[in-house]
Amino acid sequence: MGSPGCDPPLVTTMDDMHDLVAAxxxxxxxxxxxxxxxxxxxxCAECRAxxxxxxxxxxxxxxxxxxxxxxxxxxxxxTAIATDSxxxxxxxxxxxxxxxxxxxxxxAASVLVVSVGLxxxxxxxxxxxxxxxxxxxxxxxxxxxxxxxxxxxxxxESLGQGVFxxxxxxxxxxxRVYELWLIDEEGPTAAGAFRPESPEDATVLVDGIVPGxxxxxxxxxxxxxxxxxxxxxxxxxx
Amino acid sequence: xxxxxxxxxxxxSELYDQTSSMVYGLALRVVRSEALAExxxxxxxxxxxxxxxxxxxxxxxxxxxxxxxAHRRAVDVVRRSQSARDRELKxxxxxxxxxxxxxxxxxxxxxxxxxxxxxLTDLQFQVxxxxxxxxxTYREVAERLDTPxxxxxxxxxxxxxxxxSALGDDNG
Numbered sequence: 001m002g003s004p005g006c007d008p009p010l011v012t013t014m015d016d017m018h019d020l021v022a023a024x025x026x027x028x029x030x031x032x033x034x035x036x037x038x039x040x041x042x043x044c045a046e047c048r049a050x051x052x053x054x055x056x057x058x059x060x061x062x063x064x065x066x067x068x069x070x071x072x073x074x075x076x077x078x079t080a081i082a083t084d085s086x087x088x089x090x091x092x093x094x095x096x097x098x099x100x101x102x103x104x105x106x107x108a109a110s111v112l113v114v115s116v117g118l119x120x121x122x123x124x125x126x127x128x129x130x131x132x133x134x135x136x137x138x139x140x141x142x143x144x145x146x147x148x149x150x151x152x153x154x155x156x157e158s159l160g161q162g163v164f165x166x167x168x169x170x171x172x173x174x175x176r177v178y179e180l181w182l183i184d185e186e187g188p189t190a191a192g193a194f195r196p197e198s199p200e201d202a203t204v205l206v207d208g209i210v211p212g213x214x215x216x217x218x219x220x221x222x223x224x225x226x227x228x229x230x231x232x233x234x235x236x237x238x
Numbered sequence: 239x240x241x242x243x244x245x246x247x248x249x250x251s252e253l254y255d256q257t258s259s260m261v262y263g264l265a266l267r268v269v270r271s272e273a274l275a276e277x278x279x280x281x282x283x284x285x286x287x288x289x290x291x292x293x294x295x296x297x298x299x300x301x302x303x304x305x306x307x308a309h310r311r312a313v314d315v316v317r318r319s320q321s322a323r324d325r326e327l328k329x330x331x332x333x334x335x336x337x338x339x340x341x342x343x344x345x346x347x348x349x350x351x352x353x354x355x356x357x358l359t360d361l362q363f364q365v366x367x368x369x370x371x372x373x374x375t376y377r378e379v380a381e382r383l384d385t386p387x388x389x390x391x392x393x394x395x396x397x398x399x400x401x402x403s404a405l406g407d408d409n410g
Contacts, residue, residue, distance in 0.1 A: 019388075022395030027313040028369035028376040054395075056298055057402035059305035060351045061370055067263035073276050074254055080280060081250060081287040137292025 021047050025054035032184075035210040038160030042207075130205050132156075133163045142215070146234035151202075151217075153236055155209045162209040162238070164192075164217075166202030172219045180206060181228055183214040191215070193223030213238045239300055243290035250287060257301060258283075261308045268312035268373050278315060282308045309370070316373040354404035362397030365390055 017040040023029050024037050041047050133139060136156030144151050148170040155162030164180060172178050177195045181188040189208075196202035206215070214237055218230035241249035261282050266275035285307055293303060355363065368379045380390040 019391050019395070022398050023369070023376040023391055025398060026366060026369045026394060027310055028374065028379065028394065030375045030377070033375075052298060053402050054398045055306055056302050057398045057405065058309070058366075058370060059298075059302040060354070060401070060405055061366070062260050062264040062305040062309065063301075063347050063351050064355070065263045065267040065371070066259040066348070067266050068259045069262035069276065069279060073262070073279060074251075074258065076276075077254060077280050077283045078247070078251065080284055081247065084284060084287065137294055138289060139292070140289075 017044070018047060021050050022054055025051055025058045031210065031212065035160065035208055038158070038210065039208050042159045042161055130163050130203065133159055133161045133205070142236045142238055144215075144234050144236045148217075148233045151234055153206075153215055153238075155206075155238060157209070157211060160207065160209050162206045162215070164202070164204045164206055164215070166196055169196055169202055171196060176219050176221055177223050178202070178217055178233070179220045179223065179225065179228065179230075180204060181216045181218065182206070182208060183216055184212070188216065188228055190224065190226070193220070209238060211238055239290055239293050239295070242287070243293070250283075253286070253300070254283060257304055260301060261304055264305060264308050265312045267371050268309065269315050274315055274319075275312075278308060278311045281311055313373045350405065354401050357404045358397050358400055362393050362400065365393045366397045366401075369394060 017037060020029060020033065020037045020040075024034065024041075027034075029037055041051065133156050134154060136159050138158050139154050139156045141152060141154045144153055149166070150168035151164065151166045153162055153164050169178075172195060177193045179193045180191040182191045183189075191206045191208070192204045194202055194204050214235055216228070216232045216235040218228040218232055220228065220230055239253070242253055258279065262275055262279045265278035265282075266272065269275050269278060282304060286304060293300065297303075358366070364383070365376075365379055368374050368382070369376060372379075374382070376390050376394060377387065379385075380387045383390070
């Protein structure tokens with residue numbers, strides 16, 4: 001009992017995170033806390049297990065307020081799905097991935113490619129995470145607006161992570177890097193720097209992904225700047 | 239669900255019939271506007287149609303999956319609309335408990351859930367109602383009830399845990 005009340009801040013933060021599980025289950029977190037919690041969730045099996053149970057309980061409450069919608073709504077829904085093929089969303093489900101032969105197959109199957117040319121600090125052990133994002137049930141690809149060649153971005157809302165892959169990127173100038181940014185109302189946050197050695201060779205795991213953010217990429221003189229100095233070379237609404 | 243994932247519109251139509259009352263009712267309860275609730279419902283079914291192949295039965299039931307989607311969307315809608323703030327102000331602090339007590343009871347499932355809900359304390363009821371149906375963040379709930387944040391978090395958690403175990407007991 002040497003120093004009561006002097007717990008290291010990190011421990012308090014982790015406890016706080018665990019405490020948020022129920023609030024998350026009833027969507028009672030604001031956007032930034034939700035993002036923070038989802039990032040935590042990706043790493044915390046304990047929270048994922050508890051969340052599954054609490055979400056079931058929360059969902060059961062929904063049963064108590066059933067209201068039959070108008071028949072017209074069903075017509076609209078059926079019309080909407082008739083013109084919207086499920087195949088338009090990248091099926092990242094493992095069972096189907098093999099037969100489809102997407103470029104993503106190569107990414108998921110050979111995450112070893114990742115090791116070359118990356119400067120980001122959070123690379124350690126990310127191979128498994130990349131596969132996890134690509135195989136997540138809710139993985140979706142966003143449309144990228146790019147001026148520097150082909151790139152794709154797939155994210156999983158439940159994991160709070162995304163995978164950026166350059167498929168035919170122009171290379172940055174010598175001694176310069178590409179930096180990814182996540183932009184919210186408060187401005188851009190660096191999300192990972194990399195220097196592809198070849199156009200095919202850029203796969204970056206991006207944490208802290210929540211819908212509503214904008215992903216952008218700039219060319220920078222060095223990795224780890226606080227804010228972008230270069231032009232936006234590609235961007236996407238998440 | 240497997241059939242829906244294969245693009246079977248007939249299976250999708252059946253799924254809609256079985257779940258649309260829950261999805262629409264939940265959306266309506268949260269957004270409090272028929273037009274917005276219909277919009278949320280339509281978005282949820284489009285998402286189900288697109289992501290059916292990703293549904294994993296081991297992680298929970300279809301209904302739970304859909305309720306989670308519907309709730310998230312509905313809450314996002316109210317938080318993003320200006321009217322959300324007005325709406326929140328109109329909810330009296332003592333309203334929620336009465337609300338749950340007055341809930342219509344139709345069908346076995348609702349009976350079962352209502353019985354489970356009755357095992358919660360009034361205070362647990364209140365915070366879950368305010369957060370789940372009111373679309374409030376736990377911070378807003380704490381402010382409104384003039385109760386410490388930690389207490390509100392604990393109440394939500396204890397309430398859901400108790401609800402979960404009450405529903406579980408009933409199953410077993």
